[in-house]
Amino acid sequence: MTIRMETMQGLHRTHGCGTISEQEVGKEVVLCGWVERRRDHGGLIFLDLRDRSGVVQVVASPDHNVESFHKAEDVRNEYVLCVRGKITKRDEAAINPNLPTGAYEMFCEELRVLNSAKTPPFYIQDDIDVDENIRLKYRYLDLRRPEMQRNLILRHKVTKAMRDFFDSRDFLEIETPMLTKSTPEGARDYLVPSRVNAGTFYALPQSPQIFKQILMVAGYEKYFQIVRCFRDEDLRADRQPEFTQLDLEMSFVDEEDIYSMLEEMIAHVFKTTLGKEIPLSMPRITWDEAMDKYGSDKPDLRFDMAFTDVTDLVKDTEFKVFRSVIDNGGVVKGIVVPGDAGIPRRELDDLVEYVNRYGAKGLAWACFNEDGSIKSQIMKFLGEDTIRNIGEKMGAKGGDLVLMIADKPATVARALGELRLEMARRMNMIDQDKLAFTWVTDFPMFEYNEDEKRYVAMHHPFTMPRHEDLDKLESDPGSVKAIAYDMVLNGVEIGGGSLRIYQSDVQEKVFKAIGLSEEEAKSKFGFMLDAFQYGAPPHAGCAFGLDRLVMLMAKRQSIRDVIAFPKTQSASDIMSQAPSEVEPKQLKELHIKPDIEEEEEQSLV
């Protein structure tokens, strides 16, 4: 490199590049930033100088300042400059209408090269088509791109709006520990070996659940925190080993207080960050109804296409496939896809394959043509009358397609739920600008875990059962509903919570229902149970996934696009190369040694 690096000494930045306006015309300014583009034209050098505020055109001319001009000749993309000069108006013909500062430019009186730059491996611009691993490796360059900057700015604004909201409602943000006790109920913990207490471990929190409940016992009444949480699980597209949660808890409230508080919070956040009005009263749907109508506990309600149960209509049929399903406790449900009666046969075959992936053995279809005729692969088994009755019950009109699945209720829910989403996408029925919020309420208290042959808590074991179900905790745990709620936006669960158990006898019964002996409960949650004996108030709370919420607000497909330094699917940071090997001395001090099986070791080679 022929360029000598310079300092800013003696110069003081006066403006952001993107802030140059009519007001600065004729004035001398000092700008700093990165070279986005260099063009040589007509004996002048034009530099697009970019900083966080935007871009402005800087002109180096030998007539103005020869030294600056010569330095500008050596400047390349992403070089860091500090320039001094007067702002002038461009000629009418030279105005760039695509740039907010496009009517102005600066003629350099002084140009300093603060740093040089190697050629970036991808363009610093939106909508690049680059392997994500390359973006993650050079995250400092990826984060320079305007769309990534907008995402992180939005994220900052969202957390600021949340904090302003909760502060104005007398909530206190209280920090809870990161080095906590491992309580292996729930997901897998990240562990941290203790140096001082050989053979013991801290766990990174999966959520501050216990601490926030302790804070209610401690009388804080309104707590919130925007807090990092950790889960050592195999990663899916919308999961990260560390993620950020908006966590909150309130005392002396019921679920209605929680609903209205959170609806106001969401409305405030959307209004102040995106300028969008969210209606203050969100629709509600019970878990049973959501599963029944949409096959999902997080239904996407930007469109309806609800399920219709047609079991009744076909239960007396001779059609063996339906009959055997129904005789074995199964159901037959279907959806209407408006205007898709002309679907090609090949595409129907595709859809059969699609529902197979979700466990359904088959897919029945019926095309209700515009001319009143019907085409269906099961016509010969059910007869046209039955098909017409089905169409009528489902509200199918001429030109509509009916799709049906017959299977166990859980399989129908899953496969038909996925099919519903898929058809909406194919038919372009989803308004991308719509924000469909809903509360899903009355979750089951427990779900049966086939592996462990026991009931486990669906939310967590501190969730309050519905009052009227308390006496079924022992006799019929599977039927107990919880006072638990999720907030769903466009088919994504963005928050969830519940009323909590505050009476020791109820808590004991719940532990019993999930097969936790008194001793086990004591060793895992003993301090919490102790705390609850010293005057626990009724309380309730909620937690929101910040990453997911911001992702939806920014209209991104991946939470990695709204996290500055995310991990990959294999939980590693490609940029810093974490996790990494450490020095044996470090492990020795922590009283641990590697326990790697041979095959693993080989796979490491």
Add this chain to the structure above:
Amino acid sequence: MTIRMETMQGLHRTHGCGTISEQEVGKEVVLCGWVERRRDHGGLIFLDLRDRSGVVQVVASPDHNVESFHKAEDVRNEYVLCVRGKITKRDEAAINPNLPTGAYEMFCEELRVLNSAKTPPFYIQDDIDVDENIRLKYRYLDLRRPEMQRNLILRHKVTKAMRDFFDSRDFLEIETPMLTKSTPEGARDYLVPSRVNAGTFYALPQSPQIFKQILMVAGYEKYFQIVRCFRDEDLRADRQPEFTQLDLEMSFVDEEDIYSMLEEMIAHVFKTTLGKEIPLSMPRITWDEAMDKYGSDKPDLRFDMAFTDVTDLVKDTEFKVFRSVIDNGGVVKGIVVPGDAGIPRRELDDLVEYVNRYGAKGLAWACFNEDGSIKSQIMKFLGEDTIRNIGEKMGAKGGDLVLMIADKPATVARALGELRLEMARRMNMIDQDKLAFTWVTDFPMFEYNEDEKRYVAMHHPFTMPRHEDLDKLESDPGSVKAIAYDMVLNGVEIGGGSLRIYQSDVQEKVFKAIGLSEEEAKSKFGFMLDAFQYGAPPHAGCAFGLDRLVMLMAKRQSIRDVIAFPKTQSASDIMSQAPSEVEPKQLKELHIKPDIEEEEEQSLV
């Protein structure tokens, strides 16, 4: 317990206990809270009901509601109640002037016992004299005490004020990872074994230093974060294994920009949370001067009592003790303790012992009595004239005590510095309401580590050396000063930072000076050095210890009093009993096993 637990169903809290005022008189309210005290008097039961907002008197009378009265008979301290009734004015004679709500009371129409409580192991009130371990074990009760509540409320307000300030200055709060790469330069890391990548480990961050510098390379220009950090060090009173830091970084600025930004931030925080005005221009003192005058790089400037160097006055003395010190490069320095000439001999002996603890072999003293006479244990060695000259140079007046230490400069600084603080405490010279801020500037770039026989970075290796010292990096590293600064409040370092190196060649020289080979530097900081090749701007930053700052603001002696759930000196959480043993299956999944030596194992039994 004879009391049946009840729910709030059908009742809705209308007020906080502490908010009851003239306005509520005659109105029916619903209150919730904890019973602070119960008194039976004249056939009535008086309950002090407490919630986060304060305390109000609730009266249960058989005339108003017999059922409530009977329930109230069974109520004990810390029971959780919900009460409904009318607010009335107390009789003039019954007004409690110590209680904000002392002119009012509520007569119960309805009383529900939401929860019972065991008798707490200590009183829920301020200034209790209870072993801290008991307080920590029952933290949920300790946190109910008003002073602890005030501390956490202050902490909430401080962080809110910081965020408001930085938001208004266009800073972005950007979250950095908690699962990072171990870089064993600095303190000891907490490690987190990786399950997915056998044999590798994450480290919990000691600070987001590298990530925030990467964010500057990424063009974010103004970053801040209130963030948890971790250091696995042996704990002192003001240290915790996990602590919270206000972290910030700016691009295209010099140290003056940082000073004025942070002075405004501190002024904003003190003004909005404590109503205190902090002058916008804090005094500055160089590290050399601070060490020279106060023997400390974090001088307590609530009082002066600066050192005077009297080496010159005694360098020709025959007094062997002084002579041999001076001949070996030592110095003689002293302080004047105003009005302490009458100090008893026994106390002087105490002081000798006191300075011994800090490495000084002896302490010379001279009492300048009101009557003009002098008493000194070294009078016979130095002669009265020399003692008078010393007194004159030091500005000692009649009635003052002069204390001197002769030793190596570092020992004099340390011992005399501690003595200065001790004398100020003994003489009650410290105004507890005073806020003495100062910047300490121009820190040495390196300090020599005797154990490792090499220079190590005093702040960290990314600190910018003073421009004029750059060419001494190789020839005389010990004399190189850094553009580094600490903010000190009342003798406590509350923040520190520096300009950062942004040019690769300077960075290489610094690594070399601390004995880091190119290869080592690459393996430890490779990704950062890579990033810096793609256009790193000049940048600077700072980090504040939030716990310490809030501790000083709350006038507490321990940071544990401003942390909701702190750890003990042995890094454990007494309440939740973390760290703890975990299940062998968990370790197996993480590819580690215990490595505990026999003697350790025995000590665990």
